[in-house]
Amino acid sequence: MKHAYFIAGTDTEIGKTHAACALLHAFRAQGMSALGMKPVAAGTDAAGVNEDVAALVAASSLAVPAELVNPYCFADPIAPHIAAREAGVTMRAEPVVAAFGELGKRADVVIVEGVGGFLVPLADDFDAADLAAALALPVILVVGMRLGCLNHALLTQEAIRARGLKLAGWIANRVDPAMRRFDENLATLQARLHAPLLGVIPHGVGGAAAAAHLALPRD
Ligand SMILES: Nc1ncnc2c1ncn2[C@@H]1O[C@H](COP(=O)(O)OP(=O)(O)OP(=O)(O)O)[C@@H](O)[C@H]1O
Numbered sequence: 001m002k003h004a005y006f007i008a009g010t011d012t013e014i015g016k017t018h019a020a021c022a023l024l025h026a027f028r029a030q031g032m033s034a035l036g037m038k039p040v041a042a043g044t045d046a047a048g049v050n051e052d053v054a055a056l057v058a059a060s061s062l063a064v065p066a067e068l069v070n071p072y073c074f075a076d077p078i079a080p081h082i083a084a085r086e087a088g089v090t091m092r093a094e095p096v097v098a099a100f101g102e103l104g105k106r107a108d109v110v111i112v113e114g115v116g117g118f119l120v121p122l123a124d125d126f127d128a129a130d131l132a133a134a135l136a137l138p139v140i141l142v143v144g145m146r147l148g149c150l151n152h153a154l155l156t157q158e159a160i161r162a163r164g165l166k167l168a169g170w171i172a173n174r175v176d177p178a179m180r181r182f183d184e185n186l187a188t189l190q191a192r193l194h195a196p197l198l199g200v201i202p203h204g205v206g207g208a209a210a211a212a213h214l215a216l217p218r219d
């Protein structure tokens with residue numbers, strides 16, 4: 001494995017999966033093999049499929065066992081620690097770290113999507129930030145560009161730093177095409193986030209087309 005990143009977001013439903021898939025395509029376009037991972041997923045369809053996992057698998061260049069891509073999956077689209085408690089499961093870092101290690105043996109790049117926002121609880125004394133720390137990964141922050149994102153992005157930057165993790169870059173994802181003062185908001189984030197802007201993903205652009213809007217992180 002040459003590169004691996006933890007994809008954090010300013011919130012749930014702001015484009016972590018969308019950006020993670022774009023990054024997988026961007027690395028693949030450089031001739032690297034790339035795998036997506038979703039350690040914790042909440043919400044499945046009638047066939048038991050989680051749409052984030054399906055999207056990451058579709059954007060990956062290799063087929064690997066599902067339990068490596070997604071060690072923890074719950075049916076209900078609710079806060080994952082609640083879904084886990086109801087299922088009688090106590091989530092821990094170790095199975096995720098082990099699965100991540102296996103993925104790393106098979107691909108040049110592993111892109112790990114978090115769950116919800118950066119501090120989402122996973123168990124009584126364990127949250128998504130702990131998971132990123134256990135994996136010891138640099139973080140790429142996806143900012144869902146809409147009113148309110150400045151505060152969410154800056155809080156997340158502080159939380160990443162507080163866990164001793166590196167913010168390797170950030171992606172501005174245009175979830176709200178009608179966001180007012182987009183350019184000024186983008187400039188505000190560029191001034192206050194201490195990491196390179198990897199790109200702006202336009203609204204309605206995904207997959208390989210979105211990859212064309214991204215620069216790969218330097219490290
Ligand atoms: N740039 C974009 N243009 C249009 N739609 C987008 C864009 N980015 C994300 N979306 C849509 O917004 C929704 C949320 O995106 P996505 O599933 O990637 O969010 P997420 O942060 O991964 O959410 P979760 O916390 O559930 O994992 C999806 O329907 C997705 O298709």
Ligand SMILES: C[C@H](N)[C@H](N)CCCCCC(=O)O
Pocket residue numbers: 012013041042043076077078079080115116117120
């Ligand atoms: C179900 C959803 N799409 C995500 N998988 C989980 C989001 C958890 C958010 C918890 C919270 O911060 O309130």
Ligand SMILES: [Mg+2]
Pocket residue numbers: 016017018052113
């Ligand atoms: Mg997602």
